[in-house]
Structure formats: C-alpha cells, structure tokens
Amino acid sequence: MTEQQETYRDHISTVDASGKRIWLFPRQPEGRFYRWRTWMSFGLLAILFGMPFIKVNGEPFMLFNVIERKFILFSVVFTPQDLHLFALAMITFMVFIVLFTVVFGRLFCGWVCPQTIFMEMVFRKIEYWIEGNPNQQRKLKRAPWTTDKLIKKGSKHAIFFVIAVLIANTFLSYIIGVEAVFQIISEPIAQHVTGFIAMLIFSFAFYFVFARMREQVCIAICPYGRLQGVLLDENSIVVAYDQVRGEPRSKLKGKKTKAKNPVESIQSMVGSASTDQTPVAAPTPEVAKVGDCIDCNLCVQVCPTGIDIRNGTQLECVNCTACIDACDAIMDKIEKPRGLIRYDSLKGIEEGKRNLFNNRVKAYSVILALLVGLQFFLFSNRTEVEALILRTPGMLYEEVEDGKIRNLYNYQIINKTGKVIEDLSFSLSHESAVIKTVGHVPDAQKQAISEGALFIEIKKDQLKSRVTELQVEIFAGDKKLDEVTVSFLKN
Numbered sequence: 001m002t003e004q005q006e007t008y009r010d011h012i013s014t015v016d017a018s019g020k021r022i023w024l025f026p027r028q029p030e031g032r033f034y035r036w037r038t039w040m041s042f043g044l045l046a047i048l049f050g051m052p053f054i055k056v057n058g059e060p061f062m063l064f065n066v067i068e069r070k071f072i073l074f075s076v077v078f079t080p081q082d083l084h085l086f087a088l089a090m091i092t093f094m095v096f097i098v099l100f101t102v103v104f105g106r107l108f109c110g111w112v113c114p115q116t117i118f119m120e121m122v123f124r125k126i127e128y129w130i131e132g133n134p135n136q137q138r139k140l141k142r143a144p145w146t147t148d149k150l151i152k153k154g155s156k157h158a159i160f161f162v163i164a165v166l167i168a169n170t171f172l173s174y175i176i177g178v179e180a181v182f183q184i185i186s187e188p189i190a191q192h193v194t195g196f197i198a199m200l201i202f203s204f205a206f207y208f209v210f211a212r213m214r215e216q217v218c219i220a221i222c223p224y225g226r227l228q229g230v231l232l233d234e235n236s237i238v239v240a241y242d243q244v245r246g247e248p249r250s251k252l253k254g255k256k257t258k259a260k261n262p263v264e265s266i267q268s269m270v271g272s273a274s275t276d277q278t279p280v281a282a283p284t285p286e287v288a289k290v291g292d293c294i295d296c297n298l299c300v301q302v303c304p305t306g307i308d309i310r311n312g313t314q315l316e317c318v319n320c321t322a323c324i325d326a327c328d329a330i331m332d333k334i335e336k337p338r339g340l341i342r343y344d345s346l347k348g349i350e351e352g353k354r355n356l357f358n359n360r361v362k363a364y365s366v367i368l369a370l371l372v373g374l375q376f377f378l379f380s381n382r383t384e385v386e387a388l389i390l391r392t393p394g395m396l397y398e399e400v401e402d403g404k405i406r407n408l409y410n411y412q413i414i415n416k417t418g419k420v421i422e423d424l425s426f427s428l429s430h431e432s433a434v435i436k437t438v439g440h441v442p443d444a445q446k447q448a449i450s451e452g453a454l455f456i457e458i459k460k461d462q463l464k465s466r467v468t469e470l471q472v473e474i475f476a477g478d479k480k481l482d483e484v485t486v487s488f489l490k491n
Helices: 034-051 080-104 108-111 116-133 135-143 146-174 178-186 191-212 214-220 223-231 262-273 323-333 345-349 359-380
Strands: 061-067 071-073 076-078 237-240 342-344 386-389 398-399 403-414 424-428 434-436 450-461 467-476 479-489
Touching: 034 116, 034 146, 034 323, 061 146, 061 223, 071 403, 076 080, 080 223, 080 359, 108 116, 108 135, 108 223, 108 424, 116 135, 116 146, 116 191, 146 191, 191 214, 223 342, 223 450, 323 342, 386 467, 386 479, 403 479, 424 434, 424 450, 450 467, 450 479
Parallel strands: none
Antiparallel strands: 061 071, 071 076, 237 342, 386 403, 398 403, 403 450, 424 467, 434 450, 467 479
16 A cells, blocks of 8 residues: 555656656646745846846956856955855855755745746746646647747747846856956957857757756756755655645535535434334444545646645655645635645644754754854955965075075965055064065056065074064055065075
8 A cells, every 4th residue: 555655756757657758737826925936036036137237346246257266255356365265155055055954945946046936937937928828738739830839839939048048148247247248249259259159058058958958957957956855854844735634635526515424324214214212322433534635636737846745745846835825725715724735844744843943953053153153253354465475496595795694585465356556565573674675566456466576684693593483564555464474594
C-alpha cells in the first residue's frame, strides 16, 4: 500500500515512463498571495532594471566586473586587495541562506528568485495573453500549422526573444557597466566584436531558459533545490498540505445533498420489522471520517512545476503559493475554513505547535552573528587608500656621506575611491630618518595603483640592531591616509 501511495517518488512530474518530457500548462493563479507576489515582482523588476543607471560619485551603485576584478557593492569599491572582505561577505551570505532555508524553507524561490519572477510574472503572463488558458494552449499545441497558429507562436517567441535581449543587456550592465553596453549597441559591431558576441550568447541563453527549459531550471539545474533536502526538518515553515484535516479525501456531491446517518437507517429498519414493544438495541457502526479535501485537483493544475502538494514537501516545490490560493478559493465555495494548504511546519500540522528557534537554528544564528560582527569590524577598519612599501628586490643597503645608511624601497598607493588624490607625501616616525623620493610622487588616480620608489636614510649610530622597524605614514596634504611598517637593514 505504501509503495502504491508513494509511486510519485519514482519519477519527477515532468517526465513520463518513457523518459519523454511532459510539457506543463499550469492554470493562472488567482488570489491574495498571487496579487502580493505580482506587486513584489514589479518592485524587484524595477530595481533590477533601474540599478545599473544609479550612480554615486560617478560610479555605479552595483558592479560585478569579474573581467577587471572590480566590484562595487552599494557604492563601496572592492579592489583585488579587498578580496578577503568580498569572500567573507559571500560566506556570510551563504550562512544567511542556510539559516533562512532552515527556518522558512524555499521561500526565496517563490518570492524573490529571478527565474520564478521572470517565468511566472512576465513570460507566462504573455503566454496567457496570446495563447489563452491552459486548455487553449494544449489545443493550439496539438493543432496543425495554420496562419492563426503561426501568428500566435511567432509573435509569442518574438516577444520572448526581445525580453531575453533586454535581460541580457541588463545582465551585462552589471558586469561591464551601462555605458559600455550602450557603446556596444550604438557603435559599429566591428569595434565591439567580443561584446556583441557575449550579448548574443546571453540573449539566446535567456531565451532558451524561459522559452524551453522553464521549470526544469528549478527541478534539475538549480543547486538550491538540492540544499533544501538536507536543510529542512520537521520545524521548517514551508507550503504544506494539512493531511490531518484533509484526509481521507472525498468527492463533492452537491452542497445541499446530505449523507444519510447510518445509525438512523438501521434504527428505522429495526423498528418497522419488530412487533415486540421491548426496545431493540441497534448496532452502532463507526461513521467514516471525511476530510475537507474534495480532490478537485486545482492545487495540481496551478502548480508551475506540476507536483501534487498533497504528497508532502518535495524537491520540485518552489513555495510559490499558487496551490494555497487555489485551495482557499475552493474552501470559500464549500464553506470550509481556509488553510487546508498553508505556510506551516510538519510539526505544526501534526502536533499543532511550532518550534522555530530550535538548537540547529540557534547554532546557525550564532555563526551568522559572529560572521556579521567580523564583517562589520573589517569594514570599519577598511581604508579608502592602501599603501604597500617593500624593499627593492636584489638591492642591499648602502653607506652614504655623513655616516648614513640608505635603503631603497618600491611603493604602491592603491586608491579605492572614485576621485583623484593629489599632494601625496611620506613621513617617518623615526626622528633621525629621512625620506627621499625618486622623482615626483604621482597623484593617486581613481580606482588605480600609483607606483614609485623612495630612499630611507638613517644615521648609522642611531641604528641599534641589524633590522629596524619603521613606521611610514602617507598623507594627502594634511590628511593621513595610511600607515605602513617597513624593515630597515644595516650590516
């Protein structure tokens, strides 16, 4: 019996017994969750397409230029020297995702994930508008190629490709900047062959994902779905079917039709057949319990990944809440309370109580708090200008006039800001030490590295050991930018 009930675990809902893909035609959801998701999606899409145009001090608000190893997060520039900060930020983000999934399941996928937003709130809406409801879409798919079918299919895929090009250009704007994208679009292709090819590749990739792959991205490609299987437990809040209240299922036979009470039927039969005045004890058969689920199958019809949520939490579920809206609408019609499918945990359904802040959540919370604290400490001590001063390789010290020892150093001044820093100078904490730069100290160009060389001279009788640690301070005018420790050698 168990094997028969759990045959769904032997295969995914979008593949038949022969291994051929089953194309899904989900119904368009309706309800409060779908409205909330729609408005939230519009807001997130506005942020996604508008962010590349936001500038702070002439620099993008967000930029992920992996080609030049330049990253800007919330107008803060990260250079290769800040790699440890960026890596720590990614680790912190991953721990947050883990903690969020442990508590709220795959909520991110249904409400925030770009794949879900574009697929359900953009491409499917266009499909409903052009091809109609799921039945009309199935009929059109099976129909022979006519002028009407050619117009509908052609216009749909043309719009799909235009949107894919727009997404690809936006994606590239986060990598190379919006100005570079406009140059690729407006200038001759011969001047930007690499950029044009990249734009085409991304455009066709996005078109293929949303026109053909669709839910397969969530089911078979996205690694987050795999993480769900090891992170969820009986206390995680997910979109769940209340099997305690809903089972066993029964078909609705009409709102006004009432089943006859078996006890009353037996008593009437016994009373009419007996001539003895002595009361006859009627048998009391157990009345079968009927659940609230009427097996209308709407929760399956609206599911964008084709699963039956009544089988329990599954890998393919993206917590999009479409099944909640569909079930709530049916419960309203049959005058039953909403929430047969709802956000809840397995323990909340079976025992009527939730335990969100369990030991595992506490452990992840402590780790996340420590990472956030460390991130905050490192950010607060991060300088906008970083200097690097090293002794010139292969060069020994030399003795000069007046009994002085001289060492040669190479310096790099890394400007992480979006402005040029002028009037740079060096200062030493050692009272008898003197700095002599080789040539003029160049200005620190914005988000660039300025290089040069300098000599440090100290009187020989002031050196107490073979190696002396010196503190070199870097100034821009009267403003101290950074401080570097260098080693001064003598014989």
